[in-house]
Amino acid sequence: MNLQKNMELSEKLTILSDAAKYDVACTSSGVDRKGSGRGMGNSIAPGICHTFSADGRCVSLLKILFTNECIFNCAYCLNNCTTDVRRASFTPDEICTLTMEFYRRNYIEGLFLSSGIMVSPNYTMELIYQTIYRLRRIHHFNGYIHVKSIPGADSALIEKTGYLADRMSINLELPTADSLRQLAPCKSRTTILKPMRQIQNRITDNKQELMVYRETPRFVPAGQSTQMIIGATPENDFQIMSVAESLYEKFQLKRVFYSAFVNVNGNSMLPVLPGGPPLLREHRLYQADWLLRYYHFHVSELLSEDRPDFNIFLDPKCDWALRHLEYFPVEINKASYQTLLRVPGIGYKSAERIVKARRRNRLTFDDLKKIGVVLKRALYFITCSGKMMYNTKLEEDYICRNLMGDKTQVPRDIREGGYQQLSFFDQDMRADFHLTDAQIIPPSQQIVSL
Ligand code: SF4
Numbered sequence: 001m002n003l004q005k006n007m008e009l010s011e012k013l014t015i016l017s018d019a020a021k022y023d024v025a026c027t028s029s030g031v032d033r034k035g036s037g038r039g040m041g042n043s044i045a046p047g048i049c050h051t052f053s054a055d056g057r058c059v060s061l062l063k064i065l066f067t068n069e070c071i072f073n074c075a076y077c078l079n080n081c082t083t084d085v086r087r088a089s090f091t092p093d094e095i096c097t098l099t100m101e102f103y104r105r106n107y108i109e110g111l112f113l114s115s116g117i118m119v120s121p122n123y124t125m126e127l128i129y130q131t132i133y134r135l136r137r138i139h140h141f142n143g144y145i146h147v148k149s150i151p152g153a154d155s156a157l158i159e160k161t162g163y164l165a166d167r168m169s170i171n172l173e174l175p176t177a178d179s180l181r182q183l184a185p186c187k188s189r190t191t192i193l194k195p196m197r198q199i200q201n202r203i204t205d206n207k208q209e210l211m212v213y214r215e216t217p218r219f220v221p222a223g224q225s226t227q228m229i230i231g232a233t234p235e236n237d238f239q240i241m242s243v244a245e246s247l248y249e250k251f252q253l254k255r256v257f258y259s260a261f262v263n264v265n266g267n268s269m270l271p272v273l274p275g276g277p278p279l280l281r282e283h284r285l286y287q288a289d290w291l292l293r294y295y296h297f298h299v300s301e302l303l304s305e306d307r308p309d310f311n312i313f314l315d316p317k318c319d320w321a322l323r324h325l326e327y328f329p330v331e332i333n334k335a336s337y338q339t340l341l342r343v344p345g346i347g348y349k350s351a352e353r354i355v356k357a358r359r360r361n362r363l364t365f366d367d368l369k370k371i372g373v374v375l376k377r378a379l380y381f382i383t384c385s386g387k388m389m390y391n392t393k394l395e396e397d398y399i400c401r402n403l404m405g406d407k408t409q410v411p412r413d414i415r416e417g418g419y420q421q422l423s424f425f426d427q428d429m430r431a432d433f434h435l436t437d438a439q440i441i442p443p444s445q446q447i448v449s450l
Contacts, residue, residue, distance in 0.1 A: 013098060015088040019068040019079050022259065023114050023148075023171075023227065061112040061146070062102050066090055066128055070116030072186040074173070076232050078264040079116045089118060092131035100139050110144030110166075111135070117150060121191075125153035125161065132164045146222075149199065151191040158195050159219075162202060167222040167254070170195050175243045179233035183269070193251075199224050200251045223254035230285060231261035231278040232270055236308035241288055241299045248292065258285040284310040291316055294348050295341045313404050318344045321381055322396050322403075328381040329394065333362050344403075345378030365389050376406055 067089035068079040078085060090098075095113065102108045113131065118124050128147055135141040146167040149158050162168055170192055174180045177189045199220055206219035226247060228240060244256040260282040263270050288310065291297040295317070302316050303309070311319045321328065321344050330343055332354060340351040353371045357363060364384050369375055379389040380399045392398070403409065 009094055009098070012088040012090055012094065013064070015086050016065045016068060016090060017063065019085075019116075020063050020065045020112075020114055022078065022262070022264070023063070023112075060108060061110050061144070062099055062108040063112040064090070064095070064098075064114075066095070066113060066115035066124065066131065067118045068116045069118050071119070072117050072184070074184040074187070075265070075267050075269050076183055076229055076261065076263075080265070083265055090131075092127060092134055095131045096134050096139055096141075099135060099141060099143075103141070103143060108143075110146070112146045114148040115150065117186075121150045121152035122154050122157060125150045125157040129157055129161045129164075132161065136164045144222075149195050151187050151195070153195070155195070155198050158198060159202060162199060162220045163217050165220060167225065168199055168220050169225040169227070170199075171227045172243070172247070172256075173227070173229060174233055175228055175235040175240050176233070179235065183232065196224065196226070196251050196253075203252070223252070225253055225255040225257060227257040227259055229261050230258050230282055231273055232263075237281070237285065237288075237310050238299065238303040238305065238308040240285060241292075241303060244285075244289060245292055245299045256289060258282050258289070280312055281310070284312065284316060288316045296338065314400070314409055315344075317342075318377065318403050318409070322400055325394055325396060325399075329383045329388065330381060331383050331386065332368065333358050333385060343378055343381050345374035345376070345381075347372070377403065 065079070067087075068085065069087045069089050070077075070079050071081055073080045073082055077083075095111070099108070099111045111132075113128060115124050115128060118127075128150070132145055132147060135145065144167075145165045146169065147161060147165045149161070149168050149170040151170060158168075172192055173184055173187065180187060180189060180192075202219050203223065206216065209216040210218065228243070230240065240258070247253045247256055260277040260279050261270075261273070262277045263272060288297075288299075288302055291302065292299065297320070302320055310316055314322070321342065327339075327342065330339055332340075335343075337351055337355050340346050340354055341348060346354070350368075350372045354363065354368070354373075357367065357371065361367070362385055363371075365375065365379075368378070368382075368384070375389065380392050380394070380402070382389075392402075
């Protein structure tokens, strides 16, 4: 495959933004940096990619691959070396131009740069490094940058890239080493976990250095993340969540992303999922992940060897509460913060507000509504001053029936069967970049049916 030297930049953008759409590991929260007054852009802690789909996917970074001329043959990937797709590669300067121009037009607030593996892992990692070096040092781009670390790349390259990026990620791809061997024979657990460990160690050292000397350059200040494909291999939810929990504990990852498997290649080694991509399963995994990170749950409380998969009808917190009715009802005016966190319908922010507000007054159900508690879920599990909201029964079947009537148990975009990734090629972008119809991604390809 030759590098298509004469390919128009907009055509490359069409190919390489489309090629990046299955990579979901791209939220950008966690770094706070003001404009320097000299360079361009800034980055804010709540996340510069403010647009998220309901299932947690980020859609507003300039999200591209450096190249899809990949020499690897991961069976699940549309860009693997055996597929018949249009190929393209950017140069570092082209990515700088696109990033700066999109930023100036306010289309994006940062860059998410991933890549296939061209020539060798080191060759590709060097190009990625060159790109963000130019963005930071020549164009003085101060916005958010998330880059993928290439498995098998030299540790020195990863280290110097980490001093320029806000976030780095390396995809675990599949939950077990066996699955990886089977579907991604060019990758191994070692080439993935080694750089993950390196980045984690450097982040820890860097925090110590910053305490001593504030001017020390910051290394991957927004932390690292990873992604697992769900449904391509037979692992159950318990195995997947146990891997995620271990990654959070052992590698201090900021996020684990779950990507519902789509058999884009029609590969016979891969399963044909009769109901389409397992979107609801992916959604339940994200909900459980949230419970691990913000609600102090452990995987062993949610799932077990005997009960290895999530309930598709109820979210994991409701499901847990129904199996532990002995902890309920919880008295809102007395329960500890930790106990409040376990009540369905009470989020961590509502729990904080409850603890604060009840210092002044005894709280009523009306107060809880104003605080943001989702009473249609919480009402079965709480009392205010010793009274339930309605005359309900603390009984598994009764509560389960009522909770299942709540449509929000399954998000609307999954119920209605659609998820759409934004395209750079909408009308405004076309006008700004003088793109012709032929250069636009056909609408059918803009739909990402995950
Ligand atoms: S390394 Fe594997 S997953 Fe990544 S682009 Fe190449 S074939 Fe696809």
